[in-house]
Amino acid sequence: xxxxxxxxxxxxLRASPYPYRNTVQYGQGCVTPRETTYTSLRExxxxxxxxxxxxxxxxxxxxxxxxxxxxxxxxxxxGLLETAHLLRSPRNARRLLGALRQAERGKTKPETASELRRxxxxxxxx
Numbered sequence: 001x002x003x004x005x006x007x008x009x010x011x012x013l014r015a016s017p018y019p020y021r022n023t024v025q026y027g028q029g030c031v032t033p034r035e036t037t038y039t040s041l042r043e044x045x046x047x048x049x050x051x052x053x054x055x056x057x058x059x060x061x062x063x064x065x066x067x068x069x070x071x072x073x074x075x076x077x078x079g080l081l082e083t084a085h086l087l088r089s090p091r092n093a094r095r096l097l098g099a100l101r102q103a104e105r106g107k108t109k110p111e112t113a114s115e116l117r118r119x120x121x122x123x124x125x126x
Contacts, residue, residue, distance in 0.1 A: 033058040033070070 034057055041048055041061050052059055052071050059071045087093040102108050111119070 033060050035060045035062055037061070038063045 036044075036048065036059055038061055041059075048059060048071070051057055053073050056073055056076060058076070061069045061071065063069065086096060099108075
């Protein structure tokens, strides 16, 4: 059933033998989701679903004559939907991505809840 191999010797990072398909940048290496066939998934459904949830993996199910399907943990889907919602507004996206760049450069300073509220909501009160 396994179509995967370790990436860069890092545990938990696996890639399919198709290096140019569904590639995701992760740190210094690239990761592609694990892939399986519909037939193999049917034969191993419980263990594949457990692996998806336990390892926070994504599995691409290749279906002959039909479009492929992705399996991912519900918590991962919720996070992706929340991120899409937060980045939907161009103004909010600029603010969040700017804050992320500042944090990555170590240019942040601790703020109180009142300071954050004023900065984000423009509130003059505490």
